[in-house]
Amino acid sequence: MLGILASIIDGVLVGLVYGLAAMGLTLIWGVMDVINLTHGAMIVAGMMGLYLLASSLGVSPYLTLPPVLIGGFFVGVALYWIAIHRMVGRPPLMSLLSTFAVNLVVIGVGTAVWGTALFNVEVALPGASIGRYTFPGAHILAAVLAAVIAAALYVFLHNTRIGKAVRAVANNREAAELVGIPTTRLLAISVGLGVALAGVSGMLIGTLFPFTVLSGDGYQLKSFVVTVLGGFGNPVGALLGGMALGLLEGLVTPFVPVSWTLVIEFALFVLVLIAFPGGIFASRRGAL
């Protein structure tokens, strides 16, 4: 019984980080209906940022959060101008292909520079225990940071002028332009925010698990599942979706052979798509 409880708690902790990653994906979708297929590559970029900064400067891994966040934002803005700007408003396949192309370039360059060798960042934080089961300190802190960043994003979107403008663009781009909102600049900011979230979630995941240049694909897939669970274009829903996915993984694993976990996860994914095409926590379309 304790084992099940431990698995659920651990699942929710890691799920919060998945949720943060998915927020980046869903934010971009919510604002401009673009599925960002560089998402996995940006998660890896966050991991590499963590590794390079923490190992070269010898600082605490958590001090790399601000530079990864800021760097991610500027990379995102650049990504917007390179791969997304001309694709906004066109058929979704166009932006899928252009972001996928950038993804291939980033992963290709990463493989050429670092190979697919293993990187690991050691984190020495005291954890918590229930009986024989331990929750590593890094998992707890990553979950707390993910929740804080998600809350900060919520406050930003609802209580700041730029945040409100982003939501206005998401609701109705033409109307936003009519009232004088510089929509192109806001689209670039939204991609910047989305990529910054992907980078930071990568940085947090890098404190939990070892990684390689190719690790992004798995987390990108998880982000899609979480986005569907949470509702397209709904950042808060994404965070809840992440927790739901983590909870599900924790709940299922003790009862079935481990190899069935993914089968059950994706079966549920299909069921959710059928029952709630907009996601379980779907908000009004474009409400962000």
Add this chain to the structure above:
Amino acid sequence: MKRLCLLAAAATLFAAPAFAQDNTITVGFTESQTGPLNVDSLGQSRGYQFWRDEVNAAGGIKAGGKSYKVKFVSYDDQSVGGRVQQLYTRLIVQDKADFLFSPYSSGLTAPATVISEQYSKIMIDSGGAEEKPFELGNKYLFMVLTSATHYLSGAVEALKAKDPHGKIAVVYSDDPFSKVVLAAAAQQAKDAGLEVVMNESYAPSTTDFGPIVNKIVSSNADAFMGGGHYSDGATLARQMYDQKANMKWVSILVAPADDKFGELGRAAMGVTVPSQWEVQVSYKPQFGPTTPEFAKAFQDKFHVPADYHAASGYTAGAVLQHAIEQANSIDPEKVTAALNAMDVTTFYGHIKFAADPGHHGLQEAHQMVLAQWQNVNGKLGRQVVWPEVAKSADLLYPIPSATQ
């Protein structure tokens, strides 16, 4: 006169490649320059290259009164099985490869062997340890590696010697190689009187092993055997350490055989890995370099330590060379006969291929060692701990993290 000149020019054009071919042996293979198998494949490719450069520097392979220089033709298979058959067909038909080396991993080698056999080309396998391709009546396939079913035999023996009542959790990646290795290990453990308290596979794409580690803890296991290829094995080791699973014994496939595994720091300590070869082994070679000579020359050339993938790759070349020299010909049938009759010891160990049609080409003499990550002079590194006769350090049992 003009016509004569044209004829002469045409003759030169045709004669030139024929002449080059006469003194060159083309060896074809694919390597995983990209994709998840990149790290291990790179080691194997370096082994191939090292052998080729050494042979060519020494004047080539001598057979039938001639010296043949070795030329490689290789392509990136992107770690994808679907690419392999197409590329090996190209190597044989278009690039006219005389002999073939295997790609890295069982998953890629199996499809490649279909093509090599179809064209009756000799393939030396130093990347795929799964036995299945050797049970299909293949005639030109030869494996220098110890096969998958024996990968963890040493680990089971060593664990039994330390704890005859050990309780093992067997958790492995759901891929052909890992399934074969761990199915055999679980059976060997049961036969040895050890208890297998958990026996499950996970999807190769698994990223978080947290719930799985909790399940291992719930199973009351005190020993762990499993893993798969690279990221998953390293993640498992790290999460078992982080979640204080307190295993007294941890054996993980493949990942700990790479030096980068040491990045895990304290989580790497005490982890054992079955290895085809380590720099500490000391076989007396009948030909070719000794282990210290190989290790030093490899380090000097590539500026990285040699691992077992590199040693296996080099051995594939050395074995092919020896067979050609013994056959005194590059005729495929004669070289095949020489490989069938081969019974030699190199720095890599004893090499002999099974001759019975049911397992033809399977390695039957080479033995694996068990290496363990230990702290030596304040630095983490692998030490050979099993078998007793080959050990370079005593086995740490229980591993230090279990007693903290």
